[in-house]
Amino acid sequence: MPSPQAEPDAEHPLFSVIIPLEYHRGQWEQSWQGWMSQTIARSLYEIILVVPPDFSPRENLSALAGGEARLEFADSAHDIGLCAIGAARARGKYLFFTESHCWPEPEVLALCVRAFEDRPEWSGFSCKSIPVCHNRLSEAEAAMYQADIDFGMKVHPWRKVLDQCFVTRRDVYEECGGLREELGHFAEWVLAAAYHARGRVIGYLQEARFHHYYIGRLSDLKTFTLDFVEGEIRYLSEGRREPGSELLEIPVEWSRQDNFDPALARSALRALVLDGRAWLNWPQETWRGVRRWVGPALFGDLLARGAARLVAAYARCVLTVLARAGSPETIARWMKLYIAALIDFQRLDCIHRVRNARGVPLQRLGDQVLAQAGFNAAEIWQGRAFRWSEPEAAIRISVRPGRNVVRVQCLNVRGPVDRIGLRFYLDGARVADRSIAIHEDGFELCLELPSSGAATLAWTCPSFAAVGDPRRLGLPVVGIEVASDAQPRDA
Structure with a gap:
């Protein structure tokens, strides 16, 4: 050289x-x-x-x-x-x-x-x-x-x-x-x-x-964060599989976007309302679930985007006032709050526009899973990737008419799966216990599915209280498979 x-x-x-x-x-x-x-x-x-x-x-x-x-x-x-x-x-x-x-x-x-x-x-x-x-x-x-x-x-x-x-x-x-x-x-x-x-x-x-x-100008900060977020969401929406794509962290707003699917939210809410055990045994937790799903069921992501916009606007107003009279420490703290709120709103808004324009590819729980609501971000336990569902969750699956087997694979995080107390609902109707087989690693449901090409499967279960975790946790799901004309395993 x-x-x-x-x-x-x-x-x-x-x-x-x-x-x-x-x-x-x-x-x-x-x-x-x-x-x-x-x-x-x-x-x-x-x-x-x-x-x-x-x-x-x-x-x-x-x-x-x-x-x-x-x-x-x-x-x-x-x-x-x-x-x-x-x-x-x-x-x-x-x-x-x-x-x-x-x-x-x-x-x-x-x-x-x-x-x-x-x-x-x-x-x-x-x-x-x-x-x-x-x-x-x-x-x-x-x-x-x-x-x-x-x-x-x-x-x-x-x-x-x-x-x-x-x-x-x-x-x-x-x-x-x-x-x-x-x-x-x-x-x-x-x-x-x-x-x-x-x-x-x-x-x-x-x-x-x-x-x-x-x-040091808030309008420029807003422009810069929007530029970054739009690029981030555009990249994720392309669904690229190239060297380095697996290293990029998936924002929570992206991984949970199906939570605002109104039809899926209504399915989760309907399952909760129909589960009589929930109202008798866990009334406080059940009302939390109702409040959780009623907004998305009625308005999709409108309320979430509106709330995020208000939080960002409020933080900007406070920061504008502090810029004239606040201490450096207070300004620095509210600067971080403003940027975090702004990014959250901009992500939700960009995802909304992308979904309306052309749909988005997501890393869902299986190839036949078209959409999934009521799931937390992916995490690792003992070397295996999984997602916690909420106590109420719903998935839209791709099916062929007639008899299908839906396999829900789970981790043994909250105890043996036969003690979880799940109830399943297919397109709003409860799945009979005789159609459900329980195995060490999950559940198999033998279902007669409609000719529409898609069906909605929802479930409810008691909430799992994890130490130091404020989330509403339900089922630790590894993956979901749909097999046409397949025989379930022996229970």
Whole structure:
């Protein structure tokens, strides 16, 4: 690898520094000066300014950059898209992604040269981000995001792509699929997961320091979180199975979206109402179940989205007032509450729009399970993945007309399955006990199913009280299978 004093090659520079001029926050000239002040030979790196259509100080670009930068004009209006365009047109061995409201200290590129020489196992690395704040909200914003950055760089096993200051071997970047504009800033997580899944190591070079300007404006924060969430939901809705996709955490709003299916909610509610044991033995818990399901049964996700919107709006109002008179600690706390509430609402809203537009692929409990309501997120117990149902749950299954066997496989978490006290309901009618076979690992139901191609199976059971777990827990389900014309096992 060439050192900073190596002979330059104008056609093949060592680094391509890619600066998208979107979201420059009035700092793009300072960013430019930072790159022009690098201590390595200027011939070792090219600067690519990727210009969006609406860049207002466009007339100053040529005068400022002169012949020191390549100007690439693009139709994209998103900085991830601009970065992808810059990478496609770059000539360097290493791609250096940054933002136009960030500026490097003079020795950054020299430190990068040395890092690639000393750490050949690194396919790329992120540099250290130093916040620059100018108001109370920007201080709280910086504290929140810096905590997340530090976690990613120092604790998390793979989430180490930071587009403020990320440098990578070009061939590895291309091998891993690059940045995808349609995913917004969620593309950083997708790219980082792809590196990790392929065994490519991303490091953290703390000595290479960048200054990052935080705007401290709530409208910009809202725009940024929506951009991330829309990319996240778009990626999940594609149902991709590619290296790294299994590493991305599934948000709870996504995994529980069938809970707002009105037909399934009505099935769970009907099963609870029909189960006379519930009203006699567990009246308080039964009323909790009724309150749980009546909203989704009548309104789908409307009430949940409305409540989430109100929580986010309230947090924003409080934060707006605190920005003028609150203590730094109080502002920081409400900043986190606002962002969490905003993300929750935006996820619910994005999922609602995606479902209405084209439906969504989900990791449900079986290939024949079309939808499932009343289930918690997947978890692991003794090495096996499963989902807790609630004491009332409903699934819509794909069936063939006539006799079918439905197998509900469970874990022995709450005791032997024959003591759980389940009652099943098929399309609103109770399943006779003689049609249910109990095994060590679950239940088999021998059912005569309609010719419609789909049926709804609901169940109720006593609530399971787990120590330190506030959730309403019912059945620990591993998977559900539907077999046509199959014989159940001997009980």
